[in-house]
Amino acid sequence: MIPFSFCLITLVFVVATATQARNHHNHPLPRTTPAAAKDTSHVSHVYSRNLTLSTYEDFLDFFIFNNIKDPSGGIVTYVDQKEAERLDLVGPGKAGGIRIAADLSEKNVTAGRKSVRLRGKEAFGEGLFVFEIAHAPVGCGLWPAAWMTVDESVWPVGGEMDIFEYGNGLRYAPEQTLHLNGTCVMPPHRLQTGNNTAWQDCDSFEGWKTGNHGCGVELLNDQFAVPALLNRNGGAVFVMERNADHIQGWAFPSCSPHARALKHRRKIDTTKFGTPSSFFPSTDTCALKEKFGKLHPIINISFGGHAEASWVRDGCLALAPSFYTGWGVSENSTEYLKQPENSVEFHVSSYTYFAPT
Ligand SMILES: *[C@@H]1O[C@H](CO)[C@@H](O)[C@H](O)[C@H]1NC(C)=O
Ligand SMILES: *[C@@H]1O[C@H](CO)[C@@H](O)[C@H](O)[C@H]1NC(C)=O
Ligand SMILES: *[C@@H]1O[C@H](CO)[C@@H](O)[C@H](O)[C@H]1NC(C)=O
Ligand SMILES: *[C@@H]1O[C@H](CO)[C@@H](O)[C@H](O)[C@H]1NC(C)=O
Ligand SMILES: *[C@@H]1O[C@H](CO)[C@@H](O)[C@H](O)[C@H]1NC(C)=O
Ligand SMILES: *[C@@H]1O[C@H](CO)[C@@H](O)[C@H](O)[C@H]1NC(C)=O
Numbered sequence: 639m640i641p642f643s644f645c646l647i648t649l650v651f652v653v654a655t656a657t658q659a660r661n662h663h664n665h666p667l668p669r670t671t672p673a674a675a676k677d678t679s680h681v682s683h684v685y686s687r688n689l690t691l692s693t694y695e696d697f698l699d700f701f702i703f704n705n706i707k708d709p710s711g712g713i714v715t716y717v718d719q720k721e722a723e724r725l726d727l728v729g730p731g732k733a734g735g736i737r738i739a740a741d742l743s744e745k746n747v748t749a750g751r752k753s754v755r756l757r758g759k760e761a762f763g764e765g766l767f768v769f770e771i772a773h774a775p776v777g778c779g780l781w782p783a784a785w786m787t788v789d790e791s792v793w794p795v796g797g798e799m800d801i802f803e804y805g806n807g808l809r810y811a812p813e814q815t816l817h818l819n820g821t822c823v824m825p826p827h828r829l830q831t832g833n834n835t836a837w838q839d840c841d842s843f844e845g846w847k848t849g850n851h852g853c854g855v856e857l858l859n860d861q862f863a864v865p866a867l868l869n870r871n872g873g874a875v876f877v878m879e880r881n882a883d884h885i886q887g888w889a890f891p892s893c894s895p896h897a898r899a900l901k902h903r904r905k906i907d908t909t910k911f912g913t914p915s916s917f918f919p920s921t922d923t924c925a926l927k928e929k930f931g932k933l934h935p936i937i938n939i940s941f942g943g944h945a946e947a948s949w950v951r952d953g954c955l956a957l958a959p960s961f962y963t964g965w966g967v968s969e970n971s972t973e974y975l976k977q978p979e980n981s982v983e984f985h986v987s988s989y990t991y992f993a994p995t
Pocket of ligand 4: 792795796819820843
């Protein structure tokens with residue numbers, strides 16, 4: 639709303655966080671993984687800008703409108719570009735890049751509300767991946783995500799890296815999660831500021847039967863990242879680094895120095911970012927390098943799924959006992975999502991890929 643004063647607040651916040659991170663570094667959390675003893679001197683933490691999408695045209699060139707059936711059972715109908723344009727579900731983002739939205743104009747949404755799934759034409763291996771979010775969808779029932787994954791034919795076991803994913807977006811910060819093939823249990827205590835979710839086995843092959851949870855970390859320290867707050871405070875940037883040693887992620891307010899560096903600098907050294915929000919080490923029993931194929935960036939707005947999982951703690955019980963009791967496809971939910979405090983819009987102002995050097 640008032641970006642200038644927000645930046646002042648943010649700077650105070652960033653200084654306080656940096657101080658905490660330094661203190662934190664003096665007393666590191668126990669790291670119960672062999673990764674601590676491993677020689678990682680060969681692993682580069684310096685990345686060079688390779689691809690920057692920051693205009694609407696950039697996004698339209700790079701992404702396709704992926705009107706497939708939601709593979710994880712979200713109650714949604716993804717439309718093609720023509721239909722997205724007809725219903726005004728796509729356009730330039732308010733801070734550059736793209737705006738996508740779910741539809742609130744149709745009355746009968748029994749088959750799933752119309753929405754957009756963008757899929758990048760190119761796929762990437764190691765590197766640094768950055769989504770800059772100016773505005774995120776907020777409201778009970780919403781399940782949006784900005785993430786990376788393999789070809790649909792081997793999804794999700796071929797590798798999925800969720801960079802910004804949540805349900806509802808009202809009270810909790812988003813999650814960063816890995817999905818892969820085979821047993822791969824993350825150490826319970828890791829050097830990260832986020833909280834592990836209840837599931838720390840990243841396996842989506844066996845895990846498919848029990849809900850395909852993957853291994854998730856909630857970015858709970860980053861209060862600015864709670865979508866409802868992010869929208870009021872000028873946005874945030876979500877980053878994940880994938881190299882031979884680990885996958886790890888951070889979140890930064892859009893006007894913080896790290897976010898500005900990610901937007902403008904040619905080279906990025908991730909050792910300057912401090913303690914990550916999420917940390918997934920590659921270990922002898924789980925070599926991440928072998929577990930992940932090349933990943934396409936995806937941006938989508940789905941319904942149900944994660945939203946149902948945090949229905950109660952987000953205060954959604956006041957609306958209906960569950961998303962799936964019929965409420966999620968009712969006119970009641972359409973009316974609710976039209977309220978000014980809710981939003982079905984996703985403004986992704988940039989997507990950047992930095993390659994390893
Ligand atoms: C990005 O990486 C590819 C593959 O290494 C390379 O061909 C291309 O020149 C790079 N582009 C930029 C802008 O650095
Ligand atoms: C949409 O996003 C959710 C959250 O990441 C994901 O699980 C689901 O499969 C997605 N649907 C599609 C079709 O991309
Ligand atoms: C709503 O749409 C579904 C299929 O999408 C259809 O079966 C049903 O008859 C429709 N309901 C009304 C009231 O038109
Ligand atoms: C995943 O692992 C299972 C069990 O080892 C195997 O049967 C399957 O082919 C693997 N899938 C992929 C896509 O690698
Ligand atoms: C995060 O984890 C700590 C320690 O396990 C716990 O006390 C706290 O309630 C958790 N916070 C959230 C929001 O889950
Ligand atoms: C919609 O709201 C009305 C009025 O509050 C209620 O009677 C009805 O059960 C609701 N329908 C659903 C599907 O939640």
